Amino acid sequence: LVRPMASTGSSAPCGCLCLPRAFLAWLGTALLFLADWVLLRPALPWISSLLLPPEPPLLRVWVVGLSRWAVLWLGARSVLRTTVDFPGGGTGLRGWLAALEPLAAALGLALPGLAAFRELGSGAADSTRLLHWGSRLDAFALGYAAALPAAALWHELRSLWLQRGHGGSGVIVSRLLGCLGSEIHRFWLLLTLVVLSSLGEMSIPFFTGRLTDWILQDRAGGAFTQNLILMSILIIASAVLEFVSDGIYNSTMGHVHSHLQGEVFQAVLRQETEFFQKNQTGAITSRVTEDTSTMSESLSSELSLLLWYLVRGLCLLGFMLWGSASLTMVTLAALPLLFLLPKKLGKWHQVLAAQVQESLAKSSQVAIEVLSAMPTVRSFANEEGEAQKFKQKLQEMKPLNQKEALAYAVDLWGTSISGMLLKVGLLFVGGKLVTGGAISSGYLVTFVLYQTQFTEAVQVLLFSYPRVHKAVGSSEEIFEYLDRVPRCPANGSVASVKLDGRVQFQNVSFAYPNRQEVPVLQGLTFTLRPGEVTALVGPNGSGKSTVAALLQNLYQPSDGQVLLDGRPLPEYEHRYLHRQVAAVGQEPQLFGRSFRENIAYGLIQKPAMEEVIAAAVQSGAHSFISKLPQGYDTEVGEAGNQLSGGQRQAVALARALIRKPRVLILDDATSALDADSQSRMESLLCDSTERYSRSVLLITQRLRSVEQADRILFLEGGTIIEEGTHQQLMANKGHYWTMVQTPDRSGAPE
Template sequence: WILQDKTATTLTRNITLMCILTIASALLEFVGDGIYNSTMGRVHSHFQGKVFQAVLRQETEFFQQNQTGNITSRVTDDTSTLCESLSEELSILMWYLVRGLCLLGLMLWGSLSLTLVTLAALPLLFLLPKKLGKWCQSLGVQVRDSLAEASQVAIEALSAMPTVRSFANEEGEAQKFRQKLEEMKTLNQKEALAYAVNLCTTDVSGLLLKVGILYIGGQMVITGTISSGNLVAFVLYQIQFTVAVKVLLSAYPRVQKAIGSSEKIFEYLDRTPRCPPRGLLIPSNMKSLVQFQDVSFAYPNDPDVLVLQGLTFTLYPGKVTALVGPNGSGKSTVAALLQNLYQPTMGQLLLDGEPLPQYEHRYLHRQVAAVGQEPQLFGRSIQENIAYGLIQKPTMEEIKSAAIQSGAHSFISGLPQGYDTEVGEAGGQLSGGQRQAVALARALIRKPRVLIL
C-alpha cells in the first residue's frame, strides 16, 4: 500500500495513521484488560463467599465427617485455583478463538482445497488432547485431594502445638507432613508429564500438517492451480492458524484441570443440608420448660450404637438441674441436642411444648445459650467476643454488665487495652479460666432462658 504511493506526504500520513491506530489499540487493550480483570476479581470474591456460606449452612454431622483442613482447602485454595485458571484461560481462549476464525476466513479466501485439507487434519489434532485432557482432569482432582490432606496435617499440628511440644513430637509431625508432600510431588510430576506429552503431540501434529500443506501446495503450483505467491500467503495464514489452534489445545487441559478442582466446590454448593428446615416461631414470652420425651439418639457416623435410649425428664423454669454420670453416658449429647445441633433419632425434645426445630434459628439461640468446658473464642477483641452473634450491637454498659456477672470484668479492667484487648487465635492469649469467664459473659449478655454449663 505504501510502496504504491511514492509521495512523501502520503507516506507520512500513512505512518501517522499507523501510530494512531497502534496507540488506540494499546489504550483499548488497557481498558479491556482492566475491565476484564476487575470483573474476574469481583467474581472470585463473590464465588468464594458463596462457597463459604454454603459450608456454614451444613448440619453438624457434615463437619464431623469432613476434616477441617479439607474444608478449608476447598473454600480457599480450590476456589482460588478455579477462578485464577479460568480468568487466565478464558482470556486466552477468547482471543485465540476470534483470531483463529479470522485466519480461517482468509485461508478459505486463498484456497478452498488447501483449507479443507487443513480442516480434515484438525480432528486428529483434537483427539489426543481430548484424551489427555481427561487424564489431566483426573490428576487435578487427585492433586487437590492431596493438598487438602497435607493442609489438614498442618492445621492439626499448629492448632495443638502445646500438645505436640509436650510429647516432643515436632519431628513426627514434620515427617507426616513431608509424607503428604511426597505424595503430592508424585502427582505433580504425573501432571507435568501429561502436560509435556500434550504439548509434544500438538507440536508434532502441527509440523506434519505444515509438511503436508507444502507438498500438496507444491503440486498445485506445478499444475498451475495456484500461484506461488498465493501459496506463500496461504502457508503464512496456515502457520498462524495452527499456532492459534495449538494455543487452544494447550489451554484445554488446563481448563480440564480447573474443572477437576471445582468438583468438590460444586458438591458443597449443591449439597442440601440434612437438617430440618428452620422454623418461624418467635414467641414474645417464653417460660423455658424443657421436656425430653422418650428420646433416643445415635451419632450419624455410628448409627447402630444408641448413646441415649428412651430418655425422659423435664427441666423446670427457675431451677438448676445437674446431669451426673460416668464418661460416655451421654451428658454432652444431651447438651448438644438441647442446642439443636442434632435431631433425636427417636422421641421428641420440646421447649415450651414445641419441638426445637420449630423455633426461628436466631431466636432459639438467644434463648438457649451454652458455655463449654473448653470454650472456643475467636481471634478478635474481648468486646467482640462477648458481643459475638448478636444482630444488634450491644452498648458498652451491657457488655460490662455481662462481664461483671461472669466474673470477667476484674481481670479485663487490669489489661492495658481493657475490652479492646485481642485474645489471640482461639483465645490463646488468655488463661483457661479467663476464657471460660469471657465465654460465660458471651452467653449471659443474651439473657438466655436456658443456660447450659
C-alpha cells in the same frame, strides 16, 4: 454339562449379531459417501438449475446446500439407528459414528455459508461460480478433507462439554457464569473488545500484502506512507483494546473467585453438626480456600488464552475464507497432519524419555547403595567389582539413549516437515491462483501470514482446552458443597413469642450418626422449669453432654422430641432459638478478636458497652479485662490462647449472660474458675433475682454446686434412674449416694 451348553447357546447369538451389525454400520457409512459422490454432487446443482430461477444465484446455492444436508442427515440417522439397536460392544463404534451428523451439517452448510460470506463483498457472480465449483471432484474431495476433522473436533468438544450428564462442563461453566450475577454484561463487552482487538491485529498481514502489491507495481508513494500510518494506528488501537479487555477480564474473574468462595463457605456453615465430625477441619478449609483459589487461578489464566485465541482463530478463518476458499480448504485439510502426527511422535518420545529416567534411577540406586556402604566395600576389596556393576548399568542405558535421540529427532522432523509440507502446498495452490489471476501476489503473502497465525491459534487452543476442561472439572468437588443438602430440619419461623423457658424431654432416644448401633439416650424424659437449677450428674459416658447438645438443637433425636414452651425446637427460628438458649462448655471456643467482640458474638444488634461490662462483671471477667492496657479492645489471641482456662470460661459465661437467655446450659463451665468467681456464679444462679427468668441445666463435677441445685437428675445408661434434691438422694442411698461416697469419685461430683 447342561449349564455350559446353555451358556454357550446364549452367547452365540450375540457373537453372530455383533459382526453383522458393525459391518452394516460401516457399510451404510460407505454407501452414504458413495451416494453423496455419485448422486448428490452432480444431481443437486442440475435439479436446482431446472426448478429455480437463475437470479439470485445465492438462493440456488442455499437450496443445494440445505438439500444435501437434509439427505446426508437422514442417511446418518439411519446408520446410527442401526448401531443403537445393537446390544453391547458398540459404544466406541456409536461414538465415532455420532460424528456423522455434524459432518452432514458441515458438508451441507459450508458452501452456502461461504457463498453468503463472499456475497457481502464480491457480488452475485461469486455465488454462481461457487455453485459449479462445489460439483467438481477436487472440490468434493477437498471439502471432505476439511469437514472430517472439523466434525470430529466438534463431536469431541461436544462430548466433553456434555459428559457425565448434569455434571458436564457446560452445566458447570453456566454455574460459574451465574456467580457474576448482574455483572454478566461484562462478558459481552469483553467479547466485543477482544473481537475488535483481533481485527486490529489482522491489519499487519493485510497491509503487508497490499504494500507488496504496490511495490511490485511500482506504486510506492504517498499512499504507501498513508497505509503505514493507518496500520500503525490500528496496531496501537488493538494493543489498547487488549489492555482494556485484560483489565475487565481479570476484574471479572476476581469477582467470580470471591463470590464463589463466599458461597462455598456459607454452604459449609449451613451443614449439620455430623458433617463437621465426619470431615476433618483441614479438608473442609482446603476445599473452601485452596481448592477454590487453585481452580479460579487455573481457570482464569487458561480461559483467557482459550477465549483470546478462539476469537483470533475465528477472525483469521473469516479473513482466509474471504480471500481464498481454495487455500483455506488446503489449510483445514492439512491441520490433522500438522498436529496429530507430531502429537503421536511426541508421545513416543515421552515414553522413551520415561524409560531412560527409570534406567538412570536404577544406576543411581547402585551408586547410592555403594557409597553408603563404603567401609563394607573396602573391607571386602570390591571397589573394582562395584565400578564394573555401575558401568554395566550405564551400558544398559545406551540403547535407550539411542532410541530417545532417534525419537527426539523424528519428533522435530515430524513437526518441521508437516509445517513445510503445508507451506509447499499453499505456495503450489497459491501460485496457480496467482498465475490464473484469481488472487494477487500480495494476497498470497497475506494469506501465508494469516495461515501462520491461524495454525498458532489452533495449536494454543488444542493445548489450553484440556487444561480449561481439567480446571472446570476440578470445580465439581467445590459444587459438591454448594449442592449438598444439610441433613437437619429446615429453619423454623417462630421468633416473636414470649418464652418462659420450660424445657421438656419427651421419651427422647438418640445415637450418633457414625455409631448408630450404640444408643446414647434411651427413652429419656424430664422437665426443666423456669426459676429452677437442675443438676445433671452421672458416670462418664452416661449421655450428659449429649443432653446439652440436643437442647441446643445441634442434633435431632432418633425418637421422641425436645420441647421449649410446648413447641419442638426445630419450629423456632435459628437465630431466635440461640438467643434464648445459651450454653457454656468446659473448654469454650473463643475467636481471635477483641474481648468486646467475643462477648457480643452472634448478636445482630451491637450491644452498648454498658451491657458488655455488666455481663463481664456477672461472670467475673471484668476484673482481669479492666486491668489490660486496651481493656475490652484487647485481642484474646488465636482461639483465646493468650488467656488461662479460667479466663476463657469467664469470657464465655459473659457471652452467654449478655443474651439474657431463658435457658442456660452450663456443661462443666465453671471447673477452671477461681474460688471468688465460683462463689459469684453460684450466687448468680441461686440467689439473684434473674434466676426466676430462666431455666438452668447444670452439668458439673463440683459437689457444692450440685448440693445447691433445686433438683438433681442421676443419668445412667441414657435414662434417668434417680431424681430429687441432694438430701433426698443421700437419704435414699442409691446410685447418687454411692457415687458421692466413692473414695476416688471418678466421674462423680466432687
